Amino acid sequence: MTDPINKDRQAAKDALRNALIQHSGDTKHEAVVDAISILTRLNPTPAPARNIQLRDGNWLLINAPNFPGGQRLENGTHLYSLGRIAFNMFQPKDLLIKIDRVMQPILPIPHSSQRTHDIQVEFTTVNEAIPLQGIVNNLGVCEPSTDDTIQVQFTGGNLAPKLETDLQAWKATFGNQSNLSQSTLKEKLMNLFLKWMFGLTAPKGMNQDTGEVAFTMKRSPKGKLQILYLDESLRITKGEKGTVLVCERQGT
Numbered sequence: 001m002t003d004p005i006n007k008d009r010q011a012a013k014d015a016l017r018n019a020l021i022q023h024s025g026d027t028k029h030e031a032v033v034d035a036i037s038i039l040t041r042l043n044p045t046p047a048p049a050r051n052i053q054l055r056d057g058n059w060l061l062i063n064a065p066n067f068p069g070g071q072r073l074e075n076g077t078h079l080y081s082l083g084r085i086a087f088n089m090f091q092p093k094d095l096l097i098k099i100d101r102v103m104q105p106i107l108p109i110p111h112s113s114q115r116t117h118d119i120q121v122e123f124t125t126v127n128e129a130i131p132l133q134g135i136v137n138n139l140g141v142c143e144p145s146t147d148d149t150i151q152v153q154f155t156g157g158n159l160a161p162k163l164e165t166d167l168q169a170w171k172a173t174f175g176n177q178s179n180l181s182q183s184t185l186k187e188k189l190m191n192l193f194l195k196w197m198f199g200l201t202a203p204k205g206m207n208q209d210t211g212e213v214a215f216t217m218k219r220s221p222k223g224k225l226q227i228l229y230l231d232e233s234l235r236i237t238k239g240e241k242g243t244v245l246v247c248e249r250q251g252t
Helices: 004-022 030-040 167-174 185-198
Strands: 057-061 078-081 096-106 119-125 133-146 149-161 213-217 222-230 234-239 244-250
Antiparallel strands (some): 057 096, 057 244, 133 149, 149 222, 222 234
């Protein structure tokens, strides 16, 4: 006989997925908020922030991306400028990109009690003669703060092409990382502030063999992320500013 609680939980998970589909992945829509509220009351995992077996893994974002300044097209595509998804660290920062998917690997770090907390944004360029596919990695680490909360800190990031991307075309688009001529005075002052405040080191150039560009953040601020729901296939978190993320586990 099926456990009634497990049956209710599965029904609540299905209802949340359907609500996300019907409302374009908007976690602020009333129907999605209600579905999340129902499911979180059925959370099967006590102290989820400390449950390594369920907490760790490769997680796929299934709600709409929530970077600032985005545009959603009628076909469900989400467009952003490159700068909006990576602290304005990469040039050309105004390049229009389409987000293909967002992954979040929570994986062990050798010889450390912390885990990775990267945000991997896979994208395709828009309006380019040759569409380019790449990945922006916003690199971070995390560790439990309370039974249901993890502390998160970003450490830097990198921009790299996917394997199938033409490397020469990639270099032509992203090769000039020192070009700050189009930055406004306000943006230049902000970059100086970030460098002083957070120990942020902007990209100095591109690895000509791989096409990778990287930056570091030595003194980034720490944030808290509450785990509202966690099981073997689904995770729901809420940030300090109220941002809710719904993720599905990928692989085994």
